[in-house]
Amino acid sequence: MEYSVGRCGRVVSMRLFEGEDLYESIESVAKDENIRCGAVFVTGGFRKAKVVVGPEQEKPKIVPNFRNFVGPGEVLGVGTVYWDDEGPKLHIHTAAGRGExxxxxxxxxxxxxxxxxxxxxxxxxxxKASREFDAETGVKLLRIVQGE
Structure with missing residues (x-):
């Protein structure tokens, strides 16, 4: 296990409009505001989404299993934002629904x-944390520097 203890800083409230992209919007604000580490909460609606619902394959590298959500529908989600070597990266899990x-x-x-x-x-x-490439899984994973 890796962990570090921090404290709450600024709180950013956002409203995204019809057709805007979830990842582009959140990562853009995180970059503009230099938010290096944060918790993200969303509620509202998705027009459409391409969702990873688990691995299609685990070995030798993880291959995601995608499922299309066709809305419009309701959504709620929780995630995090940490930076990699290119900038802020959102990792969020959502529940999206329409009817049944x-x-x-x-x-x-x-x-x-x-x-x-x-x-x-x-x-x-x-x-002090970042997303770093993990050769074993083939994805960028969170790494936390302890004792910071």
């Missing part, structure tokens, strides 16, 4: 807003 259909997972294949998406970012100060 529900898709739960990571919409990293893209997600566009239906009507409105309310986003709250709570900055975490005092934690």
């Amino acid at each position: 259909e529900t898709v739960v997972g990571c919409p990293r294949g893209g997600a566009s807003v239906f009507l409105i998406l309310e986003v709250t970012i709570i900055e975490i100060e005092g934690v």
Whole structure:
């Protein structure tokens, strides 16, 4: 286990509009505001999303299993934002539903807003962490520097 203790910094409230991209919007604000570490909460609607619902294959590298969510539908989610060597990267898991259909997972294949998406970012100060490439899994994983 790796962990570090920080404290709450700024709180960013966002409203995303119809058609805006979840990842582009949050990562853009995190970059503009230099939020290096934060908790992210979303509520509102998705027009569509391409969601990872688990691994299609685990070895030798993880291959994601994508499922398309076709809205419009309701969504809620929780995630984090940490930087890699290119900038801020959002990692979020959502539950999106329309009628009897529900898709739960990571919409990293893209997600566009239906009507409105309310986003709250709570900055975490005092934690030194980043997303680093893990050769064993083939994905970028969170690494926390202890004792910072």
